[in-house]
Amino acid sequence: MSSARPPRDPHSTSDVSRRGFLKGAGIAAAGTVLAARSALAQSEGPPGLTRHGPGPTPIELTVNGAAQRATVDPRATLLDVLRDQLNLTGPKEVCARGSCGGCNVMLDGVVVNSCMTLALDAAGAKVKTVEGLAAGDQLDPVQSALCKHDGLQCGYCTPGFVVAIRSLLDRNPKPTAADVREACSGNICRCGTYPKVIEAALTAAGVQVAVGNVADNASVCIESEGGRLDAPQKVTGRARYTTDVNLPRMAFAQILYCPFGRATVKSADRDAAAAVPGVLEVVLNEKEFKYCGQPCGHIAAETRHALDEARLRLNVQWEIGTPVVDPVAEHQARHGPIPPELKKSGAGEKVTAALGDARHVVERVYQTQIQTHACLEPHAAVADHRGEEGEMWVSTQANIVIHGEAANAMKLDRSKVRTHCEFVGGGFGSKFGIDAEGRLAAELSRKFSRPIKVVNNRKREHLDTGCRPGSIQYMKFAAGEDGVPSAGQVHVVGVSGLGGGGDASNPDHYEFGEVARTFSDLDLSVGHSRPMRAPGKPQGMFAVDSFVDELAETAGVDPLVLRKSIDSNRTRKRMYEIGAERIGWASRPKPDGAGTGRFRRGVGVGVSNWGNGQGNASVGIHVHRDGTVKVLCGTQDIGTGVKTLLADVVADQLKIDRARITALTGSSEYPPGPPSGGSVTSRSVAPAARDAAEKARAKLAELSGMEVTDGESWIAACRKMGEESFSVVGSFNKAYWGKGGSEAVQFAEVEVDTHTGIVRVTKVVALQACGRPVNRLTAENQVIGGVIQGVSYALFEEKILDPVTGAMLNPNLEQYKILGPSDCPEIIPILWAEGDDLGVRAIGEPPVVPTAGAVANAIANAIGARVRSLPISPAKVLAALAERGGVA
Amino acid sequence: MIPYEFVSARSFEAAAQLLAESRRGDVLLKAGGIDVVDRLKEGLDRPKVILNIRGLRPARADAIRSGDAGLTIHALATLTEINENEAVRRDFPAVAAGTRKPATPQVRNVATLAGNLCQKPRCWYYRSLDFRCLKKGGDRCYSVAGDNRYHAVFGAGACHIVAPSSAAPSLIACGAVLRIGRFADGKLTERTLPIADFYRVPTNPQDDEWQLGHDELILDVTLPTSAAGRHSAYVELKEKQSFDWAMASCAVNLNDRAAPRIVLGAVAPIPWRLPKVEQLIAGQKLTDALIAEARRAAVADARPMTHNGYKVTLAGAVLEHALRAADEGA
Numbered sequence A: 001m002s003s004a005r006p007p008r009d010p011h012s013t014s015d016v017s018r019r020g021f022l023k024g025a026g027i028a029a030a031g032t033v034l035a036a037r038s039a040l041a042q043s044e045g046p047p048g049l050t051r052h053g054p055g056p057t058p059i060e061l062t063v064n065g066a067a068q069r070a071t072v073d074p075r076a077t078l079l080d081v082l083r084d085q086l087n088l089t090g091p092k093e094v095c096a097r098g099s100c101g102g103c104n105v106m107l108d109g110v111v112v113n114s115c116m117t118l119a120l121d122a123a124g125a126k127v128k129t130v131e132g133l134a135a136g137d138q139l140d141p142v143q144s145a146l147c148k149h150d151g152l153q154c155g156y157c158t159p160g161f162v163v164a165i166r167s168l169l170d171r172n173p174k175p176t177a178a179d180v181r182e183a184c185s186g187n188i189c190r191c192g193t194y195p196k197v198i199e200a201a202l203t204a205a206g207v208q209v210a211v212g213n214v215a216d217n218a219s220v221c222i223e224s225e226g227g228r229l230d231a232p233q234k235v236t237g238r239a240r241y242t243t244d245v246n247l248p249r250m251a252f253a254q255i256l257y258c259p260f261g262r263a264t265v266k267s268a269d270r271d272a273a274a275a276v277p278g279v280l281e282v283v284l285n286e287k288e289f290k291y292c293g294q295p296c297g298h299i300a301a302e303t304r305h306a307l308d309e310a311r312l313r314l315n316v317q318w319e320i321g322t323p324v325v326d327p328v329a330e331h332q333a334r335h336g337p338i339p340p341e342l343k344k345s346g347a348g349e350k351v352t353a354a355l356g357d358a359r360h361v362v363e364r365v366y367q368t369q370i371q372t373h374a375c376l377e378p379h380a381a382v383a384d385h386r387g388e389e390g391e392m393w394v395s396t397q398a399n400i401v402i403h404g405e406a407a408n409a410m411k412l413d414r415s416k417v418r419t420h421c422e423f424v425g426g427g428f429g430s431k432f433g434i435d436a437e438g439r440l441a442a443e444l445s446r447k448f449s450r451p452i453k454v455v456n457n458r459k460r461e462h463l464d465t466g467c468r469p470g471s472i473q474y475m476k477f478a479a480g481e482d483g484v485p486s487a488g489q490v491h492v493v494g495v496s497g498l499g500g501g502g503d504a505s506n507p508d509h510y511e512f513g514e515v516a517r518t519f520s521d522l523d524l525s526v527g528h529s530r531p532m533r534a535p536g537k538p539q540g541m542f543a544v545d546s547f548v549d550e551l552a553e554t555a556g557v558d559p560l561v562l563r564k565s566i567d568s569n570r571t572r573k574r575m576y577e578i579g580a581e582r583i584g585w586a587s588r589p590k591p592d593g594a595g596t597g598r599f600r601r602g603v604g605v606g607v608s609n610w611g612n613g614q615g616n617a618s619v620g621i622h623v624h625r626d627g628t629v630k631v632l633c634g635t636q637d638i639g640t641g642v643k644t645l646l647a648d649v650v651a652d653q654l655k656i657d658r659a660r661i662t663a664l665t666g667s668s669e670y671p672p673g674p675p676s677g678g679s680v681t682s683r684s685v686a687p688a689a690r691d692a693a694e695k696a697r698a699k700l701a702e703l704s705g706m707e708v709t710d711g712e713s714w715i716a717a718c719r720k721m722g723e724e725s726f727s728v729v730g731s732f733n734k735a736y737w738g739k740g741g742s743e744a745v746q747f748a749e750v751e752v753d754t755h756t757g758i759v760r761v762t763k764v765v766a767l768q769a770c771g772r773p774v775n776r777l778t779a780e781n782q783v784i785g786g787v788i789q790g791v792s793y794a795l796f797e798e799k800i801l802d803p804v805t806g807a808m809l810n811p812n813l814e815q816y817k818i819l820g821p822s823d824c825p826e827i828i829p830i831l832w833a834e835g836d837d838l839g840v841r842a843i844g845e846p847p848v849v850p851t852a853g854a855v856a857n858a859i860a861n862a863i864g865a866r867v868r869s870l871p872i873s874p875a876k877v878l879a880a881l882a883e884r885g886g887v888a
Numbered sequence B: 001m002i003p004y005e006f007v008s009a010r011s012f013e014a015a016a017q018l019l020a021e022s023r024r025g026d027v028l029l030k031a032g033g034i035d036v037v038d039r040l041k042e043g044l045d046r047p048k049v050i051l052n053i054r055g056l057r058p059a060r061a062d063a064i065r066s067g068d069a070g071l072t073i074h075a076l077a078t079l080t081e082i083n084e085n086e087a088v089r090r091d092f093p094a095v096a097a098g099t100r101k102p103a104t105p106q107v108r109n110v111a112t113l114a115g116n117l118c119q120k121p122r123c124w125y126y127r128s129l130d131f132r133c134l135k136k137g138g139d140r141c142y143s144v145a146g147d148n149r150y151h152a153v154f155g156a157g158a159c160h161i162v163a164p165s166s167a168a169p170s171l172i173a174c175g176a177v178l179r180i181g182r183f184a185d186g187k188l189t190e191r192t193l194p195i196a197d198f199y200r201v202p203t204n205p206q207d208d209e210w211q212l213g214h215d216e217l218i219l220d221v222t223l224p225t226s227a228a229g230r231h232s233a234y235v236e237l238k239e240k241q242s243f244d245w246a247m248a249s250c251a252v253n254l255n256d257r258a259a260p261r262i263v264l265g266a267v268a269p270i271p272w273r274l275p276k277v278e279q280l281i282a283g284q285k286l287t288d289a290l291i292a293e294a295r296r297a298a299v300a301d302a303r304p305m306t307h308n309g310y311k312v313t314l315a316g317a318v319l320e321h322a323l324r325a326a327d328e329g330a
């Protein structure tokens, strides 16, 4: 079933004959075929036409001020030429369809999507990429402002923003915030950095803005307000991600997948695909495929054009079966109706009794959608198997895990394999292994003895690299006069792919009394679920916080008053007070929907908490004679700022200037660090870094015979020590361990257009317990990013499945809608630190949890009608309003 | 993509000649290429030749010229050039909005007016290689039993797409006239066509929703002085405010109060003119009661599908917003 061809010279060109090609074209008068072609394009056939291709054709263009010649396939986009031929990998291919701005460049002075611009259209033009904006070390003001404001996390979207903003300032040197939002409205940032990006753009323009949102909690203690360590690399496009790795003789492979929920291969033209010049191998399996996105084979080829052409020529025809896409029907068929009957004993019996004589009984069903991680850097791997040893680059959030997996996949000893992930364009829970992409790259690199690159296209990325499962959540509770629940039933239906994993954290955080809880997991014909930023929590808390408000509404009490009586967490009780004041809780409409006019304001609240786990971390420190320090940890920085944290912690512990410190992550050659999951990275790495710093100080004192107490004595001691350098390794040390949880409370304010159902979230106050925030900028950025993902989840995102075939209908960034700059609320992060705890607490995940519930409650407050299903689209808001009998 | 030959035309005439001399389907005309590249990448179109007219883009200063007949916009003027043009903003605010609201700044910098008017539909079944629907010569319209939340609520035949162009409704409302060229008798010959007559729901869904021979191309678009004034407006309703396709849109021109023009977008396979509403409000003062009546009249013949009933409400709402905006004036 596999039609392999021997490897060919990568530089050989298409052997489609030009003569045969034109004959097929049926261009009568134009059909005069010229034989050899001169180096540059020339005119022929009807007058006034210039012909190129179909084979490679030379072009000239000016890139970042330098004249360049390139030989391009007429199918190549400008982005292809920049990245693959000119090695300018600042511009990124994210959506490849003009919907994200990641590939922005300036073409003759205006910003364009280089993924939608054919290279031949850029012939003779002046192109400027992000790499061309800085003059040597002198950053463009846009770039330095982004560093200063921390307008980036993983940095994958950053080059696109830099170019969009530069282009705006060229035309409009004194823009307003609205102008910036508009100019960036074609750019997507999955990490959610928009507010900081907008601030940075205004700063670059010399417009006065406050740096960051001022956290007004007096007990906050900050060690460093220095910028993100690797920001300069990210804003200049110098940061190299896995997708940017180009190696000599590198070939490409792509995973093929079944596009329907259930299907078998009816026919495919393997020969035609294998005959495409440059194709190395075409493998297509035949069996029944059970979900949309299930891998069914792969293609390998020497060029990306050949890969793509082979995919089209393969022309797989499918026999489409009946997929499982309707969770309600599936539940009915497999588990009976929702809810299941309560048991006649134990909790079931008690709940039945409580419901029987309750003052209030509230019964509701909530539904949440499937969300995809949609990391802007897709899953990607490059494998270079060199016989005795091997090397792999993987876009991962678990460098420690992939090292072993890479060695296995390459069939080499671990000590012979190096893995890298210096920069990672987002993970959010979907990148804990080398995955199918890495396995394929490793296998083919071994087979063809050449480097192989596998980069998912956006469609496969949406279909089968993980998702936050959807849910149906049934809740029925007995409550007293004051709305306080005493007992009830919860039934959670997990809506995920094969393998389940769809549970939602319901009930959670509040005291609900006796709960009879059941759960059933449904396997739909969709890509399997994976942990996604706070797995199980946002969907659970959307339902739980909505339900608490519905209890309050039923009992006629203020939802915040009810929360205070059913929430025993002391930190949150205080957060309620401060947050309510900041959002203007007192002026919310009473009762719900009490406002007038077309636009209605509403305010709502939601909560979360996060336990504090521990990952295994060690941190290495090299100390050099000149007093500089290199800090190494084999964890990875997926945008959270771990490198920055390492440098900040070591600088703080040693009392030396951070400029003396270089921090590196993302290599199997460094002391092992934890995977980025469960929000443990920072909190596990920080104690190990402090421990390493203490060891370094002790060792230096010993070597130099001096007492080392501060920056000055540090340098003096380094000069005095006998050695050129020394190294120490620190590991987890309980003394630096953060205790306590990461409570969060969020208040959202919305404005609902009652004519159209369009919701705008105008403001979110996000209170976040965080132990000791090491770096204010990166910590605030995590909170802001969490809120933005939460709003995006609440209003826009949804994996839409065709009800008949199970195909995902929006596998792109155009119809899979991710919140953009113009939809971004004002966000006020309040970092909540208590006492003089030196420890770092988890903040990666908790801030994404309360948002959807807070937004849903704010909408209900605004319009007096409730949408119980995510995303809260205009269609659903209009339906809720209509059910209520229209607007007053 | 499948390999193709890339042919750049140095004049409309040369382009027209190549079109005239080639078989339908072999040559794909490309202007800015935003839509064409998207279709090529998906594999929907596999032409032998890309006929590129992007090089015919005039200098920015020549993209829009003012003359006796009105403002003439070059077919290859970009949406950005149009919406930043002073005269367009002043005299045809609806057209300025219709070229500023769509897509993203980057796309608008490249997308041309003619390309916008002749872009293929965005139906998600159509845009996916995985579905061979009626419009692609298949045996069914997948949207009927499928997810049709963004599909048509008016005027659909067997195919239920919505007209994608954001520019078209306001051009119709402003009475624009197209100049169309083809190669005949050894030279470029021209005809003019009011854009109001350009869009038609085809009997065969495989045909385009516009009236253009395979050998014809749009040369320019003229906005007549008679339609100029402060009182035109274009409003789009989108789920997401940072670039999104409209769920419903509406262009209104009230500069001649006796003969108002009203066109809905994104709700029917073609821009959806509302003649009954035009008659209803002709010469009238726009009172709340009249607007309410207009809303009712506008949606009287709506035929929503299984998932898009909300678009009927939105059609009424967007009509009201555009009426009020045009009434007030820019």
Ligand SMILES: Cc1cc2nc3c(=O)[nH]c(=O)nc-3n(C[C@H](O)[C@H](O)[C@H](O)COP(=O)(O)OP(=O)(O)OC[C@H]3O[C@@H](n4cnc5c(N)ncnc54)[C@H](O)[C@@H]3O)c2cc1C
Pocket (backbone or CB within 6 Å): A097, A098, A099, A814, B028, B029, B030, B031, B032, B033, B034, B035, B036, B037, B075, B101, B102, B103, B104, B107, B110, B111, B112, B113, B114, B115, B116, B117, B118, B119, B120, B164, B165, B166, B167, B216, B217, B218, B219, B243, B244, B245, B246
């Ligand atoms: C993310 C994104 C969002 C978008 N949102 C919107 C939106 O909200 N509203 C909207 O209207 N559009 C939107 N678009 C579509 C975009 O506006 C169109 O694709 C673009 O206007 C097409 O113009 P072009 O010059 O690039 O056309 P091309 O891609 O070059 O051509 C499009 C079609 O027009 C034909 N054509 C081109 N020039 C002529 C001519 N002179 N005579 C005859 N036929 C011609 C071509 O043959 C081709 O079939 C969006 C696109 C993207 C990528």
Ligand code: SF4
Pocket (backbone or CB within 6 Å): B121, B123, B124, B125, B126, B133, B134, B135, B136, B140, B141, B142, B143, B144, B151, B158, B159, B160, B161, B205
């Ligand atoms: S609406 Fe038209 S384009 Fe879409 S599936 Fe139906 S026939 Fe195809």
Ligand code: FES
Pocket (backbone or CB within 6 Å): A092, A093, A094, A095, A096, A097, A098, A099, A100, A101, A102, A103, A104, A113, A114, A115, A116
């Ligand atoms: S990669 Fe070009 S716009 Fe997304």
Ligand code: FES
Pocket (backbone or CB within 6 Å): A152, A153, A154, A155, A156, A157, A158, A188, A189, A190, A191, A192, A193, A376, A425, A426, A639
């Ligand atoms: S920083 Fe924008 S996508 Fe990660």
